[in-house]
Amino acid sequence: MHPRTKFLLGGAVVLGAAGVLMAGAIKDTGVYFLMPAELEAKVAQDPTMVGLGVKVGAKVVPGTVVRDSSGRQVSFDMTDGTATYPVVYRGIIPDTFSDSVEVVVEGRLDANGTFQATTLLAKCASRYEMAPEGYEAMRKAYENGAKPPHDTTAALPHDTTAKP
């Protein structure tokens, strides 16, 4: 056999194996990425979706965040404007998580319709960019002599100790 042919055969074996691995891994570990409304539609269509692992991207509903004082559990509502789900997350809460961020949660819907999250990623828009409303709010805040527009005032470190 010509060496070139041999190499191509070997290459095909390597790439083929990689392809099989990739296809298998996607089958085993790929999860749906949905918005709450899409999740609702899927569940309505196919009730077995309850209990299936999914990722959901949504906004936290301001005012619904309840942090367990241990810092290991948080519950909140997430929404995309159409559908809303209560979420319970157990684990270390990322620093970027707060009242009005976008989150990506991974986990499953339980029988009561609560989303039990095993991972929580917080996308903090203010981390890199100031949204236009952020600037307007800052301006108003300064003009009123009030505090600048940071929802984090609710989450001062002392607060965690003050709660029962």
Place this chain on the structure above:
Amino acid sequence: MTLVGELSLWIALLMGVWAVTLSFAGGWMRREDLIISGERGLYATAGFVGLASVGLWTALITSDFSVKYVASYTSANLPTIYKISAFWGGQAGSMLFWCLILAGYGAAATFTNRSKNRALMPWVTGTNAAVLLFFVAATVIASNPFERLEWIPPDGRGLNPQLQNPAMAIHPPMLYLGYVATSIPFGFAIAALITRRLDAEWLGAVRRWALISWVFLTLGITLGMWWAYIELGWGGYWMWDPVENASLLPWLTGTAFLHSIMIQEKRGMLRKWNVVLVVGTFLLSILGTFITRSGIIQSVHSFAQSNIGAWFAWFLVLAIGVTVWLVSIRLKDLESKAELEAMISREAAFLYNNLVLVGIAFSVLWGTLFPILSEAVRGTKITVGESFFNAVNVPLGLLLLALTGIGPLIAWRRASVANIQRQFAFPAFLGLLVGAVLFVLGIRKLSPLMAWGLSGFVTGTILQEFYKGIGARMRMHGENVLFAFVNLVARNRRRYGGYIVHAGIVILFAAFAGMAFKQEHDVTFADGDTFKTKDPFGREWTFTSEGISRFKALNRDVVAVSLRPTVDGVVQPVLTSEKRQHFDTRGNPTFQEATEVGIMSFARQDVYLVLAGTVGDRAEVRINFNPLVAWVWIGGILMAVGGLIVMWPQEERQRQGGYRTELQPQHAEAATV
């Protein structure tokens, strides 16, 4: 200075148009006067981009809050170092930063080639200027860092505390220096295609730029891992986030190119492939920027969504179109000058190295883009996680590690049985020995066992090469070991620098494998409580709480928990983790709480402490044992050092350009890699 900066950017735009037009016209008409004028146009563009950058830096350092960018990313009480680094902290500034580096590189490429590669240069200058023009235009029109505020706030919003970290101050510039350096080889590739000068000439000019890019990407990625590890508090350094993947992709194809370039130099093979790799590496770094900026893929790192994504999308389409067209009309000139002669040869080993690297790159790209692809094809977004990347990349990575040992030692063209016995007996023995010893010690997990066995094998090849080389110098020149080592490396930088890079790779892989044994403990401590556990090495640890303290520091409120560890009864220094609430000059809190992890680093493992929260006088913490993590940083730095050695200019001795098909000796020892 703000006005000067903004004006400079507009002038740079005009100068860019000048440089592109005159360079291409000069190349087309072969008129030296136009070519020179085009080059001066590029220098002028670079100068004005530099002036614009000085303008932005001045605004940042003097806290001119009438500039929206300054008000968005800094505050009056921010340490100066972070005012300087805020330049690349946000979208608009980082675009200007990209322009600045590109301008510097472009001018340097033109300047260093002012008296050589003259046929190529007008096209190189023109292409580089065109890319620069695109970035300046995108900056000025879509993402202007000099945008003013109608109402001037008394203080800025400050920099996110997670970014207030020395690693974060230098990680982005390192990555940018790496990303942007891929565009110079792209310029040479386009020039070579246009002028049909596709032999060793353009490759020689490109190699050093590819190395610059590779070294900076290596440093940037390592720093990024370090930052994630010490700042994000989840106990790891790599989570296959799209933005991390985006930095890995050009690194992988760049690494492939640095290997395949040797095949073209020595044998005149892989001519098409090399063009594809150069262009691909550049496009992948643009794609990485596009992914980060457009928000089309969910990532924790994302910048705010903006229309700048569309700019990059069009740029990608245009660049791919031009390249495909140029390659298609130059296919004849890209014919290979030699054929693969045997499967057991260095050529074949390098081909497989390329195949695996590109295979890894492809799988990472596929996994990263899969949400978009699945949505386009099946209508639903499906994401893949860490397990996808590990399932594919662990086997491919192990294959790559094995090739790292085989490639440099196997003979060119056709390896004889004698060559294989002579070169691989000792390394194979060492690899098997390492594997056997670890197995006896009780390690049963397959992939770490293979990773460490192969690490032993590759270490064997590297040790053997240094042993032979140093021995030869000691006999021939009567030097002592140390001198022989230094001279050996200094006189054969490409070859022995390459081995140092490989040593870094071995350390890195061995360290990755260590994380398979990490441990995680969630513990609650009241003051004086003690927690007992065994680490992955079977040693007895106790952690005793020294209580929670609350205090005010420079610009933050701090809650800290301190633990006193002992290992096998020996008392260790105190380990502390903090929650920090930053505040601005008026005492108002800014951003969310930031967690500061406590890390104790040893050669065999890190002890990693995270304060999750406090309840009264009780602290909720997580304690991790992370085996071998320190070696990740050591491996990364060693790779960069090796890369620098390879890159460092060396007076040309016997090496002539072009391929030397007939000169190449059969045995491997004489090969200079």
